[in-house]
Amino acid sequence: MIEAKEVDKSFGEHHVLKNISCSFEKGKTNLIIGQSGSGKTVLMKCLVGLYEVDHGRIIYDDRNFSEMDFEQRKNLRQEIGMLFQGGALFDYMTVEENVMFPLNMFTHQTKEEKLDRVNFVLKRVNLENVNRLMPSELSGGMRKRVAIARAISMNPKYLFCDEPNSGLDPQTSGVIDQLINEITKEYGITTIVNTHDMNSVLSIGDNVAFIYNGELWWNGNKNTILHTENKELNEFVFGTELTSRLKR
């Protein structure tokens, strides 16, 4: 479980996160939703330590991340996998080298063992025979899947996904969502997904946190979100032509 307790974060005069407290459960797909600029990416970056919080605590299974030194964080980060918006694959490495990179850095496995693991995780994300391709030769969906494969190559306890569907067509988005959800359940990972895609919310949102103007505005799940009386959340959920027609 990951917990954020009374988290505040500002950039100069701009107060981005305001006293956010929420928890993200193990074995569940936890979604952070909100409009662009609401602070959900900043919250995720605070959770993984890419930004330092101004006030508050981040707790990973009773371990206070905010008080850890560089070495302790380095060790904890080997339990974290992250899928970035654009994939963040290393341009100068092949798919195989990308997925093998964490194994090369942090394990003492033999080359055969590492290769077996790489092939296993690539197969798990439904990618085969792409080992020798460069990231530039992959489609958007394939890049995301390789990034997921890299994120899970070290058997992480915690998986963070920053807008995994951005730039993908609805069908591929669905495939990525299901893949994240399956992996979460299969390996009992604490998964946090940052999204503004309502399809994702309704299909995989075991736990949903709605961030509005830097505040935790609503907390629920995919079943309760459609029946909420919360005005801002309703505007967000039914903000598109498609969802508003469905509501009518």
Place this chain on the structure above:
Amino acid sequence: MKDCCNFSKNIPVEFKVFTQTGDYVLLMLRVFTKPQKARIFWQRLMDEIQGLGIESIGIVAFISAFMGAVVAIQTAYNIDSPFVPLSAVGFTVRQSVILEFSPTVISLILAGKVGSRIASEIGTMRVTEQIDALEIMGVNSANYLIFPKVVALLLINPVLIVLSMWMGILGGWLAMSGFGLVTTTDYVDGIRLDFEAYTIFYSLMKTLFFAFIISTISGFYGYKTNGGALEVGQASTKAVVVSSILIILFNLVLTQLFLT
């Protein structure tokens, strides 16, 4: 991680030089640590020597040969006194190439070629979140990305500069014998005249300083890139401009230091 070395934001322009120096020092403290995995460091070092050094041989050799030829021709045409021996051409080429042209001018050229490459490569990694990905994995990204480049330039730049010296002197000789201005014997006599091995030491020491400036300044500007493609271009330009200015400034300081 980003917050720790980013004092420069929201600071008045007149103080930026101080805050940026602070950012630079903090970044270097992260760069100059023991690599997390020696085998990966060596692999990256070899790649950087290839990319930053070996791939610069052509341009260094070309420019050096032609500059040596031009210096020789200029000198030969400006000797109009019968009391000045023709061996002065070889002497002038040797002194100008070894003392200033190879270490300083070639370093300025490398600041443009190699510096922009380093800044744009690291800057692109920053804006495409590849550096964040490294940090999330628990990799010291500053050390992983910048340290091999610094070591590679410190190793390969002296080799390039020695090559440049050879090519400069060779270019001068080819021009003299090609245009029939000075005989090979006179030219070689000039090259050998009052030669002091210390000048090579002085030149290579300057080269090491300049290699350090190019690699760390370019790495710094690349690493600190924030934004998109436009900012990567700006970081690359800043890296080249600041490296060049520092090379010129340190050239004055080091020349005074080593030759007094």
